[in-house]
Amino acid sequence: MALFTLCLVFLQCLVAITGYPKDFNGKTNFVVLLMDDMGWGDLGVYGEPNRETPNMDQMAAEGVLLPDFYSANPLCSPSRASLLSGRLPIRNGFYTTNMRGRNAYTPQDIMGGIPDYEILLPEILKEHGYRSKIIGKWHLGQQPQYLPHNHGFDEFFGAPNCHFGPYNNKNTPNVPVYKDANMEGIEFIEAQTQKSEPFFLYWAADATHGPMYASKPFLGKSARGLYGDAVIELDYGVGQILSTLKRLGIAEQTLVFFSSDNGAATYAKLEGGSNGPFLCGKETTFEGGMREPTIAWWPGNIPPGKVRFTDLGWEYFVMVLHHFMEHPNHEKRYCINFNACVFVHRPIFYYRGDLLMAVRVGNYKAHLWTWANSLEEFQKGTDFCPGQNVQNMTVRQQEDHSQQPLLFNLAKDYGEKYQIKPNSAEYKSVIPKITAAVKEHLDHLKKGEPQLNYCDDAVMNWAPPGCKEIGQCLPIPPSNKQLCYWPH
Amino acid sequence: MALFTLCLVFLQCLVAITGYPKDFNGKTNFVVLLMDDMGWGDLGVYGEPNRETPNMDQMAAEGVLLPDFYSANPLCSPSRASLLSGRLPIRNGFYTTNMRGRNAYTPQDIMGGIPDYEILLPEILKEHGYRSKIIGKWHLGQQPQYLPHNHGFDEFFGAPNCHFGPYNNKNTPNVPVYKDANMEGIEFIEAQTQKSEPFFLYWAADATHGPMYASKPFLGKSARGLYGDAVIELDYGVGQILSTLKRLGIAEQTLVFFSSDNGAATYAKLEGGSNGPFLCGKETTFEGGMREPTIAWWPGNIPPGKVRFTDLGWEYFVMVLHHFMEHPNHEKRYCINFNACVFVHRPIFYYRGDLLMAVRVGNYKAHLWTWANSLEEFQKGTDFCPGQNVQNMTVRQQEDHSQQPLLFNLAKDYGEKYQIKPNSAEYKSVIPKITAAVKEHLDHLKKGEPQLNYCDDAVMNWAPPGCKEIGQCLPIPPSNKQLCYWPH
Missing domain, CATH: 3.30.1120.10 (Arylsulfatase, C-terminal domain)
Structure with missing residues (x-):
């Protein structure tokens, strides 16, 4: 996040000095490829024994591998809130105080969401002339005030929540599901390139979160079963996006960052991924829960085939981002060049809830x-x-x-x-x-107001756009605000 | 083994057809780089998070990765006996019947060793005009009749046993220890190239078996501690050997095979290696005990950067080798080309002792x-x-x-x-x-006579060459043949 922000600043400095090509007004585009519940050990390049991710592996060969990069939380919503805000969940409010040390997220009946006072990456980028699009899973609150358009994104194609059921149950409204093959960002990249307008694409794919699925062309392709099929489909998508950037000749102006929101869901057994040699997985603060399969790719700017150790997490960016925002002239102190930008060692804080x-x-x-x-x-x-x-x-x-x-x-x-x-x-x-x-x-530490304490069936998505036309709007039940139940 | 034997045959066929370059009489050289107790997860290319094996990783990038290649046993001596004989320990006698399902090997007081009726790879190669050298750990019996010179090797620089202590204890004679930096095979490769005589180099490095050590230039180099230092030293050695082959211009005439004798010694805790995502380690028949970090390298013959699944172990070669030896005209059936040579699926049998x-x-x-x-x-x-x-x-x-x-x-x-x-x-x-x-x-199955049942202090190496000159020969105790103790 701030990584991108600051590297952007760095590039602007470069422009002043070297005269950067005019495309995209001299700005660097940013693409974040965020996997869902994919484990550190799920990529061939990270040692997955079946070696079924040729495109991700190729991305690593052309970019830099970050073997000790961390998410800010072992669960989806808080991790994603940190990714976009550059601040730990305990600061941005994506936690619960209902019970000590319990993971919480944004189910359909959650009352909270990303607070207005959080400044998200697309909001900063907008000031610099960028157009931002999220494709896939938002997960930062589904009430209108929390949706992507109200937090800096210009375009949104995807779902506000997770796609798990129950489906077609009149007590729980459906959540739209978009198969990953439909979640392509290529048209957006092409349109932005044609306009020469800098862009941020946040590609937050829906798989490999349970329940598992894969599109027809990928079914049965993996030796690992359905989970592996989903990985192969995502790998294909990653390949498509990178090859689009190359085809358009804009690879050198586009920094692509690949990671996952938390560790593989070990509790899902064979329907979950692999955290390689690490302990436990999603929901825990052991390495399996928060160490992510991470790759940065930026041809011509990041030398190919390297490995960098960062013990780095989004938390690191908190202070950097703050410094940057509060003291605009301090940015050079943090981002003299890409390496300095990324490779400053800071503590990693592993939170579970509060x-x-x-x-x-x-x-x-x-x-x-x-x-x-x-x-x-x-x-x-x-x-x-x-x-x-x-x-x-x-x-x-x-x-x-x-x-x-x-x-x-x-x-x-x-x-x-x-x-x-x-x-x-x-x-x-x-x-x-x-x-x-x-x-x-x-x-x-200034703790944010906890956003994940209260649930209310009335806030669920009973009447999504288009329901009237097909006569399927469900009646909104009376409001019944209560403490959410967080067993983990 | 039979891999090499049969690919040799294949190349001879090729010679007949295509007119192979005259060097080495048209034969392909073989180098086996056998690690000791190195785990599947110890190489960067197999997902080791610290990524400290650039030469092994480069070998994989230039060769083929075999992620499901197995040793024939989870312990050193039996695994090595299989590697050179192409036959399971239960056949070649490298097992015990003292207690059911116990691992056994060749300590100093073992009475048995590799039987004469086993035909080892260097014996076959000798018939084809090869010169063979073993550098490092033999471990197939230390009495004279079992030593490398009596089983096909022309040269031997190393130790007949493991290097663990007690040292300087008059009740247990010393075993020579050669640090890996001294265990170089470069001179042998150079001399054979100059003579244009085909060769087999069996580089059986002494590290990373416990007790751990590394040469001075490598001490403290690894983030993993002394074990990692030893890995880095071996990685350097692998790099030296491969670059020698390139420098001499004989890489295309030399098939190099990298593997380990068994899984990492998980019981050694931080002084042992990593088996990545696999269960348990050395001494066990879980995947951690027998799945090995394996790479085959043969520029111009093996396409670079590929991965092949073989569910292959030395056991597979048993039948192939037998067929080949018993029916010399059948070889094409098994080795039409390199892929056919390696990629035939056969069952893997996991034995522990008998x-x-x-x-x-x-x-x-x-x-x-x-x-x-x-x-x-x-x-x-x-x-x-x-x-x-x-x-x-x-x-x-x-x-x-x-x-x-x-x-x-x-x-x-x-x-x-x-x-x-x-x-x-x-x-x-x-x-x-x-x-x-x-x-x-x-x-x-025709079980071999078990070689690892009896021990006798009298067979230990009390009077090694040179002891007289320095007045350090120890007195040989009276013979006391007894059942060996095998707790594992």
């Missing part, structure tokens, strides 16, 4: 709290860590380690299996840095 | 027996599956499932977490094929 669960500083990660999922849910068959069992980590009730955090070296021990002993010199030298990072974070 | 634990047919793997390691060893701190826990799989006593095997689809479920239900149609359709494969295997 609870700061873990912190990464350099290669060290300290767990202040640990939790897999509740015993109650586990006994009903939900397991966020199937086949995995690490003492004090994959536990069934929230464990407080804030007085003596569980410490791991993620470079050596990315599986988070071997705790560094609290009486070791290593532990004693590292913990003060962690403590200082946590203190600084909390000292400066 | 016990057939599991079988892979196509993408399906059936566990007839499961076992991690004993409760006794586990309670002493040895764990072959740290951080992992799969019901009925990672168990602490041997469980017999031969009447109703535990079935997994390895393409979808390479972590072996989600058993296919025995009452499912899928199970019912697959199991008969598995049963047939097992029956055929057992019907044709």
Whole structure:
């Protein structure tokens, strides 16, 4: 996000110095390819054994691989709110206080959404003459005041919510579903190129979130089953978008960023993806929950085939974005060049709902709290860590380690299996840095108003556009505001 | 092995047809780069998050990746005996019958070794005019009759055994240790090229087996610690060998095969490697124990950057090798071209000692027996599956499932977490094929005389060459033949 913002600034500086080509008014276009529930281990280039993602792998070969890039949250809505705002969910309000440390998102009956005071990437870009389009899943609130058009996007083709059911149930209105093959951004790219107007395309594909599906040409293509079919379809889409940029001759003016919103849904078992060697998955603050398969691609600007370690997350951008917005002349301090833009090490804060669960500083990660999922849910068959069992980590009730955090070296021990002993010199030298990072974070933290506390059936999408014409508008029930239920 | 044998034959056919360049008498050289205890997940190209193996990754980019290639055993000696003989340990004698299903190898006091009736790859190649050299770890028996010179190798620089201690203990003679930097094969390659005599180099590096070490220039280079330093040193060695082949202009006449002897030693915790997304590691018949990081490289003959699925192991070569040796005119049936040579699907048999634990047919793997390691060893701190826990799989006593095997689809479920239900149609359709494969295997199985049953301190290397000169020969104790102890 701010990555793009700041690199944009950098390019503007470049224009002044070198005389950048006139296309797109000298601006760089931005494309964010955001996968849904795709795991770090789902790409061939990240070690998926079936190697079924030739286009993503090729993107990596032509761009830079970011093996330790993090989402800001292990769940969809909060992660996406951070991506577009550059601010942690605890700041932008995408969390709940109904129960401590519970994940929350935006189902159809949610009352909250992205607050007006959050400045989203397309809003900033608009000031710089960009046109922005979101294709796919919005997920930042479905009431009119929260929809993309009211937060900087010029165009929106997709759905405000997740596509899971129940379908055709008169107690729950339908959510539009667009198969990924229809979610193409090529026409938008072509139109913007013809106009020579800089653009931001936010391609937030609907798959690979459950329930699984793939378009007909991709069904049965994967050795991995339906999940793999969906990955192959997305891989095809990525290939189409990149080849469009090449065909139009605008690859060097377009920075494409590929990532996922959270870890693979390990609880979905064979209908979910792979987090490679990492612990657990979606919904958790272990590495499997928030480390994302990330690639940046920008021919002529990013040298091909490289790997960069960033221990970077959207959280890092918070301060940068703030500095930029509050002190417009400070931008050079943060973005002298692309590398400086991306490769500044900052702590990663792993939140679950309102609870700061873990912190990464350099290669060290300290767990202040640990939790897999509740015993109650586990006994009903939900397991966020199937086949995995690490003492004090994959536990069934929230464990407080804030007085003596569980410490791991993620470079050596990315599986988070071997705790560094609290009486070791290593532990004693590292913990003060962690403590200082946590203190600084909390000292400066201004929590946003929690947006995900209240639900009301009355706010659901009972009467979507077009329902009158087909006589299918459903009656809106009386308002019944109540606390949302967040079991995870 | 037979891979090389048969591709050799193929090239000879090619010579007859196309008039191959005269170098090396028209023969193709073979280099096997065999890692020790390196895991599938230890290479960047196989998803290691720190990406510290640029030369191995480049080898893959220039060659073909084989993501489901298997060793013939989850332990060093039996795996190596299979590599050179093309026959499973149960046939070549590299197993024990002291206790059911126990792994065994060749410590210093072992009485057995590679039997004379086994025809090793260098013996076959010798008949074709090759000169063969082993550099590194032999591990097929240390008594004179078992040493490399008596089994086809013309040159041997390395150690007959593992390098682990005790060192400088008069009750246990030392084993020579050669650091990997000294284990270079470049001089041999240069000398053979100058003579234009075809060669087989078996580079069986000593690292990354414990205890860990790395040469000075590599110490501290890895973010992963000493284990990673050792990997980086090996990666450097691989780079040196491949660049030598290119520099001498003989890359197109040299097939290089990179693999490992077994899975990473997960029990060694942070001093062991990574098996990526697979279950458990060395010593086990789960995927982590036997699936190897494998690359074949042969410029001009193998197209670059490809991936091939083989569900292939040395066991496959058994029949091929036999057919070839017994019926010399049948070779074309098996090796019309390189792809046909490698990409014929055969069952994989996973043995632990004398016990057939599991079988892979196509993408399906059936566990007839499961076992991690004993409760006794586990309670002493040895764990072959740290951080992992799969019901009925990672168990602490041997469980017999031969009447109703535990079935997994390895393409979808390479972590072996989600058993296919025995009452499912899928199970019912697959199991008969598995049963047939097992029956055929057992019907044709002629077990070798077990070589790893007896130990005797008297056979240890008390008086190695040169000990007299330095007055350090140790007295040979009286013979005391007894059953070896195999706890795993």
